[in-house]
Amino acid sequence: MHEHRRDGAEILFLRQDPEIPNNPRLPVVVHRGAVAPDAVAAEAMFRRHGWRPAWRGGIFDTHHYHSNAHEALAVVAGQVRVQLGGESGVLLDLSAGDVVVLPAGTGHRNLGADEALLVVGAYPDGAAPPDQLHGALAERARALHAIAATPDPATDPVTGGAYPRG
Template structure:
């Protein structure tokens, strides 16, 4: 169903007490390698409550969002992505894989194939901020990330998935 990565705080990257949820081949049935795939994945996420979707890549610098969680799905190619900041966990992200990053979790593309593309979306269509770990008020940014509400739905399984098992149950 999903692999769990518990990422520790790594100042200036707050990361999050909630685990990263990695869904290997979680969307493989949607990957058709045509120009409609991105829009189909955006629609799939919208059905699960994750909107404000986009199609692009992953930045090649450590960054995070302090005001929202983020789901990413690889729709083309592959990449090695580091989560948690420098010396963090490296994951291989290939077509059909998805990852749900809690607010505050740093991520960076280390390597990628030339055709690498992802779809990104946010619970309830939140507009993400872009933090590079340069804020003068680290504790405030960290608290903002930790205060982001856990979504009611999982981006892949909606009401019966890893969000319910590893995020909602862990906060009650």
């Protein structure tokens, strides 16, 4: 993994994990304190920038990823520790107001959250319904093909600007 900052955001490039492919072209983007701690405000921000709010809830506590869709997660209440990229990945502590953007293929799981945790999830407008994969060897070839075939996000869901590339 290597990291740098761009316009105040943390930019994380994750390596492939033995089970989780991650994304070879696009980084994870972490925006700290990017949105008011309110689900409606997060959904409005996503809509303004071409991302479709799709759900409110928590984050699964098992490694999983979406091979055919990018996902933005806005923490609107509480706090959570997540692991990104699989067992060999990075740990992040996220709090209300933080947004993390996961390119297709990026593994993520909840390592512990307080009872107040509420997350708003969103996908780029026009994205296919996201699949949910867990790192099984049998799914890897199909997942790598789907990740490569998933169009890059047109915008960053927080800034509305261009999504960073590798």
